[in-house]
Amino acid sequence: MPMGRPVCRRRIAFQPAARVFKPAGIPGRCLDEEILSLDELEALRLADLEGQYQEAAAAEMGVSRGTFGRIIETARRKVASALVNGYSIRITGGHVTMTEYRRFQCSECGHDWNVPFGTDRPEACPACKSQSIQRVEEEAVSAGRGGGRGCCHRGGHGNGGGRGQGRRGARGENAS
Numbered sequence: 001m002p003m004g005r006p007v008c009r010r011r012i013a014f015q016p017a018a019r020v021f022k023p024a025g026i027p028g029r030c031l032d033e034e035i036l037s038l039d040e041l042e043a044l045r046l047a048d049l050e051g052q053y054q055e056a057a058a059a060e061m062g063v064s065r066g067t068f069g070r071i072i073e074t075a076r077r078k079v080a081s082a083l084v085n086g087y088s089i090r091i092t093g094g095h096v097t098m099t100e101y102r103r104f105q106c107s108e109c110g111h112d113w114n115v116p117f118g119t120d121r122p123e124a125c126p127a128c129k130s131q132s133i134q135r136v137e138e139e140a141v142s143a144g145r146g147g148g149r150g151c152c153h154r155g156g157h158g159n160g161g162g163r164g165q166g167r168r169g170a171r172g173e174n175a176s
């Protein structure tokens with residue numbers, strides 16, 4: 001790789017909970033694998049999991065709409081190839097930088113989400129459109145959110161594991 005060539009880093013706002021996905025029952029040495037980069041995974045997360053429009057997702061990653069379109073196209077093809085062909089998926093690499101972000105929570109529906117620093121304060125909850133939203137201070141938000149749904153990795157790698165169940169209702173009015 002030539003030195004000194006400027007690299008446009010893509011912003012990502014989470015780290016994956018698992019780095020390798022592998023079909024059950026097939027020895028690893030027999031498997032082909034698709035390499036999914038962190039920016040490709042982030043594109044999938046924003047567009048396909050969160051359902052964001054490509055403009056918004058591109059802005060969040062700090063790339064142009066066209067670049068985002070190429071990233072996500074590649075990402076989808078790799079995932080589809082792995083599923084169809086029975087390949088494993090390894091998540092690694094990519095020119096990325098972790099985004100520092102602020103965390104907001106909706107007091108209507110309890111939805112919480114992240115907003116990168118350097119962007120406007122959100123006006124309404126993306127889930128229910130309520131405007132009663134508040135900033136949530138949280139330690140080490142950039143450390144390892146995003147995984148954390150499972151219950152088996154508690155204390156495994158620092159912050160971010162072991163939340164999940166009960167989190168929604170954890171702070172307040174769990175009307176009963």
Ligand SMILES: [Zn+2]
Nearest residue numbers: 106109125128
């Ligand atoms: Zn809401």
